[in-house]
Amino acid sequence: MANLKDIKRRMHSVESTMQITKAMELVASSKLRKAKERAENAKPFFEATYKLMAEIASEDRYFDSQYVHKRMEDARSAVLLIVIAGDRGLAGGFNANVFRLAQTRIDEVRSQDGNVIVMPIGQKAVDYFANKEIKVLTAYDHVAEHMNIYLAMDMADLIIRTYQRHASLQSVELIFTNYVSPILQVAQKMNVIPLEELAGNPSRRCAVEYEPSPEAVFEKLVPRYVASLLYGAIVESFASEQASRRTAMENATDNATEMIDQLSLLYNRARQGAITQEITEIVGGASAQQ
C-alpha cells in the first residue's frame, strides 16, 4: 500500500501545476481575442494593396518590374527565408511545426546547391537558428505582441534592399502560421518576391490615370505590400500561437484534473486500508487479552 504522505505530496504538486496551466490558458485566451481582432483588421489594407498591384500589372500594356521576374540561376543562388515563430514555448506543436517546415525548405534548397539566408522573427526562431550553420540576415525577438507597421516597414525596406543588392538572391519566402480556427492552425510557406503571378501578359486596356506613372506607383507599392504582408503574417502567427497555447494548456489542465482524481482515489483507498488495519490490530489485541 502506497505511503499516505507521498500521495498527498504528489496531489499538492499536481494541483499547483494545474493552477499554472489554468492561468496560462486564461491569459492565452484573452491575448487570442485581441490578436484575432488585429489579424482581421490587417486584411483589408493588404488585400487592397495587392489588388491595386495586380490591376497595374494586368492593365498596363508596357508593364514591367524587377519584382515580377524569376532571376537567372547562377552558382551562388540563394533564398531568403523569413521564419516567424513564437517568443515562448509551451504552445503545443506551434514552434515545432514552423521549424519542421523551415528545415524541409532549407534541406531542399541545399540539395540543389543553393544557399539559404534566414530572417528569424520571434525568440524561439532566433534560438533555433543560433546554433545552426546558417547565415542570419537580421533577427527580431519579442516584436509580435506589440507589432506595429513602422517596424514592418523597416523589415520590408531591409528585405527589398537585400533583394536589390544581391542579384544571386532568387526569392524571398515566408514561413508563418495560418490561423484557420481556434482549434486548427497550420504552418505555411508563402512566396513574397518575385511576384511571378503578376508577370502574365496584360489582358485588357483600361483608362486609368496613374501619377506619376504606372511603373512608379507599382515600384512604390512593393515595399508597402511586403510590409503589410509581414505585419499581417506576424499578427496572425501570434494569434495562432495563443490559440495553440490555449489548447495545449486546456489539455494539460484536463490531464491534471484526471491525475488528481486518480490520486485521491488512491489516497482514500490507502487511508481506508490503514484504518482497517488499525481496527484489525485493536480487535486482535483485545481478543488476545480475553
Added chain:
Amino acid sequence: MNTFRLVILTPDKILFDDQAIQVTARTTEGDVGILAGHIRYVAMLQTSALTVKLPDSTYKQAAIASGVLKVSDEKVSVMVTAAEWADEIDPDWAERSRQDAMAKIEAFQNEPDRLERANLKLQRALNRLRISGHGTH
C-alpha cells in the same frame, strides 16, 4: 451634391468607410480634390493633411502618412501607412516622437538609410502636430 463611397485604410484598421462629397489630398504631383464621378485615377500621397467633406457639408481633417489614393468606379480608396483624425491625435505623443526623430537625425548622420527613416519620422510627427493645432509651423 452627389456623394461617393470613401474608404480610408491603414495596415491596422479601417479609419473611415462611408459616403463623402469631396476628398482633398496632397499627391507627389500636387494637390487634388476628388468629387463623385471622377475618372479612374491612382496617385501617390505625401505625408500631409487629408480633408473630407461629409454629406452634411461639414469638414473632417486627418493626418496621413504617405500612401496611395485610388479612384475606381465604385469607390475612392485611400491606403496609407498611418491616419488619424485631427481631434484624435495625442499632441504629447506627437511631440515626443518629434523629439525622438530629432535625436535620431543627430545620431544617424553617417547612416543614410536610417537617417532617411528618421527624417520621414520627423515629417510624420510635424504633420501630426500641425494638424492637431499644436504645431509651430
